[in-house]
Structures are given as C-alpha cells and as structure tokens.
Amino acid sequence: MASHIVGYPRMGPKRELKFALESFWDGKTTAADLEKTAKDLRTSIWKQMSDAGITFIPSNTFSYYDQVLDTTALVGAVPPRYGWIGGEVGFDTYFSMARGNAKQPAMEMTKWFDTNYHYIVPELGPDVKFTLSSRKVMQEYKEAKELGIHTVPTIIGPVTYLLLAKPAKGVPKDFELLSLLDSLLPVYKQVLSELVEAGAEWVQFDEPSLVHDLEQYKLDAFKKAYSVLGANLGVKLLIETYFADIPAESYKLLTGLEHVAAIGVDLVRGTKTISLIKEVGLPGEKVLFAGVVDGRNIWANDLASSLKSLLELEKILGKGKVVVSTSCSLLHTAVDLRNETKLDSELKSWLAFAAQKVVEVVALAHALDGKKNEEIFASSATAQASRRSSSRVHNEAVKKAAGALLGSDHRRATPVGARLDEQQKHLKLPILPTTTIGSFPQTPELRRVRREVKSNKITEEEYVKAIKAEIASVVKLQEELDIDVLVHGEPERNDMVEYFGEQLQGFVFTINGWVQSYGSRCVKPPIIYGDVSRPKAMTVEWSKYSQSLTARPMKGMLTGPVTILNWSFVRDDQPRSDTCMQIALSIKIEVEDLEAGGIQVIQIDEAALREGLPLRKAEQANYLDWAVHAFRITTSGVKDTTQIHTHMCYSNFNDIIHSIIDMDADVITIENSRSDEKLLSVFKDGVTYAAGIGPGVYDIHSPRIPDTEEMAERIRKMLAVLESKVLWVNPDCGLKTRKYQEVVPALTNMVKAAKVLRAEL
Ligand code: GLN
Ligand code: ZN
Secondary structure (H helix, E strand, C coil), rough: CCCCCCCCCCCCCCHHHHHHHHHHCCCCCCCCHHHHHHHHHHHHHHHHHHHHCCCCEECCEEEEEEEEHHHHHHCCCCCHHCEEEECCCCCHHHHHHHHCCCCCCCCCCEECCCCEEEECCEEEECCCCCCCCCCCHHHHHHHHHHHHEEEEEEEEEEEHHHHHCCCCCCCCCCHHHHHHHHHHHHHHHHHHHCCCCCCCCCCEEHHHHHHHHCCHHHHHHHHHHHHHHHHCCEEEEEEECCCCCCCCHHHHHHHHCCCCCEEEEECCCCCHHHHHHHHHCCCCCCEEEEEEEECCCCCCHHHHHHHHHHHHHHCCCCCCCCCEEEEECHHCCCHHHHHHCCCCHHHHHHHHCCHHHHHHHHHHHHCCCCCCCHHHHHHHHHHHHHHHCCCCCHHHHHHHHHHHHHHCCCCCCHHHHHHHHHHHHHHCCCCCCCCCCECCCCCHHHHCCCCCCCHCCCHHHHHHHHHHHHHHHHHHHHHHHHEEECCCEEECCCCEEEEEEEEEEEECCCCCCCEECCCCEEECCCCCEEECCEEEEEEEEHHHHHHHCCEEEEEEEEHHHHHHHHEEHHHHCCHHHHHHHHHHHHHHHHHHHHHCCCCEEEEEEECHHHHHHCCCCCHHHHHHHHHHHHHHHHHHCCCCEEEEEEEEECCHHHHHHHHHHHCCCEEEEECCCHHHHHHHHHCCCCCCCCCCCEEEECCCCCCCCCCHHHHHHHHHHCCCCCCCCCCCCCCCCCCCCCCHHHHHHHHHHHHHHHHHHHHHH
C-alpha cells in the first residue's frame, strides 16, 4: 500500500536555511553558499523519506522564500517595477519581489488560508505575459532523480494561483483574475511536458482553494484547467486539497474530471469528508490520498484510530484505492522532535514533528497492507493511553469550572453607552483621547536583560530593577508627550503569547519547534498539552508599579484567550473551544486581580481572533460564537467603572463586524494603516457602534514618520462617519519593532493632531 507526503518544511531542523538566507542577504556569503545549504537540505529530506519507505515523495516543496512567489517566477509574472527583462528569474529579481530593494518596496504578503504562513501575493492584470521563467521544479525533480529518488513534483495549481492573486497597480479592483486562465494554462502545460520528458510519472497540483465554498464560475475554472492540463500527456495528476472538509461540489467536480488520477483530502480538519466519500464514491480508476496524519500540529498520531478510518475508506472504495498521506504539507508543523533535548520522555512520547510524521505515514501504509508493525502500534497505544490518563494533562477542577462557563452566557449587565459615562466620571478624558497599543521599542539592552535573567547571568533583583527603570522612563516619556491613557511598554515580554504561556499551567515550550511564518522568519508556538490554569497573578505587580508612577490612567495589558489559542499548538484531545474556555478562565481571574489592584483600564489583545475563522462558511458562526464568548468571559466580572479595551491587528472585519460588536469591549483599537476606506465603509453602511473605537492613525510597520496634518486629515475622515465622542487617537499597533528616533516624533505629531481636531470640534 502506498504512502505520500504532501510537503515538507524547508527551514531545516536547526533553521539552517534561515541562517544561510540571512547571511546571503547581508552579503556575508555567496549565492553558491546559499545554494549549497539548500541542496544539502533537500538531499537530506528526500533521503529521509526514501529511507523511511515513502512511495510518493514530493519535490519542489523547497523554496528560498515562498511557494507562491516560486509560482510567480515559474510563470514569469514579475511586476514591471522590478525591472526584470525576461529570461530565468534569478536571485536578484526573486528577492527584490520578496523583500524589496533600494528602489522598490516588496510585494504584499498575506496569510496562506487559515495558517500563520504568509505568501507573496501575485499582482496580475490584463497586460501580464505569462512565460516559463523558472526551471526550479524541473531542476528539483532531476536533482532527486540523480540521487536515485523518483519524486512527485508539486506545483501550486493554476486556479488557486489566480484566486490568491490581486489586481496589479492601476488595474481596476474588480478585474476578473480568472480571465487570465487561458493565457496561464499554456505555461503550465509546458511545465508538465518538460516534467514528463524528465521522467515524472505523477505531478501534484496543490489546489487548497477547492475547500472554499466556491461559486459555479470558479468551479468551472477548475474543470477547464484540468481538462486542458491532463489531456494527452500520459502523466498522472494528483489534485491536493487541504485545511478543511472538501465541499461536495468541489469533490464531485474532481471525481468527474477524466484526467485527474488522484484526489488528496484532509481527513484531520475535514471531519465530515469520509461521509461525503461514502455518499459520492470515487468512480473509475481514481485513487484517494487520505490525509490522516496531521500536518498542522505536533501530536503523535493515534495510529489505531487512523487505521480504522483507512480501513473504512478502503471498504468504501476498494483495495488499492487508498494512499496514506498527511492532512496538508508538513510545512505547518515543527521539523524534528529529536532536537528537543529539554522535554521529558513522557511528553515526547505524545509528540511527532515532521520527521516523525513521515514514519507514522509509512507505518499506517504497511498496516493497511496487512503488514502491521506491532511494536510501533503498541507504543502508539501506550502513548495515547498515558496522554488520556496523565494527571499532568487532566485537572478536574479546571474542567469543571470551564465546563460550567459554557452552560450560560456571560455579559456585563450595563450597556456599553452607560458604562462609558460611568468610566468618564473618574477617568475625565478629553475628547479624542490619545493612547498607544502597548509595547514601546524593545532595545538590544532590554533583550539582553531578559536573556540574562533566564540564564541566571543576572539576579532577579537586578532584572526587576532594570525593567522598573525602563517602565519609569516609558511613563515619563508619555507624560511629556501628553498622552492621555498610558501603557507600561511591555519591556518584560518577549512575545505576547509566550509571556503568558510561560506562567500558565498546561503549556510547554520547545527549543527547536520552529515553524516558518514568512521568508526566513519562524515562530515557535507554545504547546498547550493540558488543562490550563493560572497558579498566580501574572501581570499585577508590574501594572501596579506602573500605575504608581503616574496620576494618568495606566492600561493593564493582557493577551486574550482566542489569540493565545490561535498562536499555539493546541491539544487535539478535546474541542478547541473547551481549551479556549480554560484560558479565558485564567485571563478572567487576572483581569479581576488587576481591577482589585486599582487598575481602571485593562486592554485584552485579540490580535488573532480573525485568524481562527474556519474556511468553510458553515462553520464560521459557531467559531465566532465561542470565540467572542471566551473574550466576554474574561471581562464579564468587572465593575462598570472599569474600562475594557481590546486591540486587533487587522481591519478587514467588515464581514465579522457584528461579532466584534458582540465582544462588548468599551474601546477597541484596530490596525487601519493601509485601508481607511475599507474600515470606514462599515460605518458608512450604517452599522451603529456605541463603544469607543481607535482606528490606527499611522502605520507602525514602516519607519516613516507621518506629519501632524496627515494624521489630522485621517482623523477628519473618521469623524465624517463616527461620532467624536467614540473616537480615540492611537497608532495602529504596538511600537516594539520601532526605534525611539521614530516613535518620539511620530507620537508627538499624533498628539498634536488630536489637539488640532479638538480645537476644530
Ligand atoms: N499589546 C501588544 C503590543 O503592543 C499588541 C501586539 C499586537 O497587536 N500584535 O505589542
Ligand atoms: Zn496589533
């Protein structure tokens, strides 16, 4: 029985690619050095899969930056501003598109479906001339072949590629990107024939767009694409879908396509897909690539339970029609558990990173073939049993308390308008109050202090003294700038999730569990392995100290439960919503302790609330429901006079505005740097918003310092659709990545802008 891996992380077990890229970008090493590191990584990955016994080993899952950008290079869709004159897209052009160059900024980057991976958005218009301009996919295939390994080249499918693109500058916003399909397909066809010529028998097209609820004309585009691509080449096409249940329409479309030899489905996130397959079947010779090993998490597979699903599928489809696979590319999980030298063996027995998942896939394929490795299955069963019963995982008191929360709705009793009046009585804020989002610049000195206390190089007292001095200076600066609601600057935090995870029970941290976020950047998500509780106050002492330094209100600063959840590897043995409620409970207690400690304004960041939105429409309402409820749980116990702020890192929430209102925060600050229009259109559409709102008046992601008039003009635009009494003035996110030379003049101008507008009102 065959086995398959959808894709594999490129960074290397110790982020070798990251370091090679960054030293190349810094001019410290040559292109040849970078290519050597890349080749070594690819070789070791292919060998590892081949040694493990994987039948369908992917190639072209490596990338120097991003697989969508690779596709842009493949089809020669380089935006004219990069001055590319044709021929093979080289490092210069490639990295200019990815990172910008002296003359041009980078292309836009955005989230890859509902993951934390970011891709480079293709910019297309009617003038684009698609031509085969990168032979990377052929080269990788040949490179593996030279090692004696026959791979399945993987390419982003043409329809997903177009659906992920945006109209280029100057092209009307409503330009129909799919109208480019006819001119794109010949390039894909050429790629296929070159691959066939090189010896490829299978080619994998990643078409995750198929899991969206698609309109008919989009489905028709898929039909056209694969009718054209599959005809007369004799190569077998695998269409890979992932990240959600494949909708019946998409599945039926694929099963009806003559030239498609196999369909890949995600059976981890797609919990209803097996029933769909049962209903629709899989006609003809087609094969199902069954994604039973989770590519988006770090948990060891429950082999017995996966085998059960596989046997069920085989019963429906027939022997030989099921290939064991991963739910999606392993790009979204950590690389190799063997490098985790600090985790204890019990915990490690519950985990599997990419390298271990490859072994799981093979074990399942053998078992399906009747050659079950009893030893592997027995140790899987032991690990599953220990996870199920471990007292480290299960805390009955927490389960009970969080479970009780689910039963009833949690809201503050008084409506937001009346609460704001109560708060204003003692906060006495001016109209258009100014504030910032939380963090102030994180200087090398600060990072050093945090590092040194962790490694016991400095004492706890020295650390506290240094952080207190930093807070005092941030407070003084804000007073000098005449900001109305202050922050302490978050100098004690390395990361807004890690900081809380380290203090909560139920979390564990890896040393090498990196996952690519974009380009050379990786994140190391905490692992939530058990019931979550808060042994002691996490931020209260810092907040009390900060407030003691000033007569102005000081915001307590917390990360919300949904963001902590969405930026972690979450346990898979209970619904995500249950885990979220447990985190909410811990944050709720922290909120109430802050209030008891005299903090009158508390900000609970939900930077990542939108990220968790399921791809399938039918599941979105339920997610929003529990996510918003979790947030309200954290705030439902405070007095009317306590002002709750929240912050979000995006402004495209037109479609979820009612959920945002339902969070019932007193004030919400939002990122708004690139899209005033989009955000304000919500309010133009007549949505009434009674709470305070602070759409960012300047972009903190850029070193640029906007002048007073520019910010004043943006505030005027907002005042055209929002009442002055609800509007706040603030930057669009935290300042931690900026320098003081940028922050001081920018905030000075921001406060001036607020004063200009106050005078105009
Ligand atoms: N309070 C956090 C900060 O200012 C918020 C960060 C974020 O929204 N990503 O850094
Ligand atoms: Zn933000």
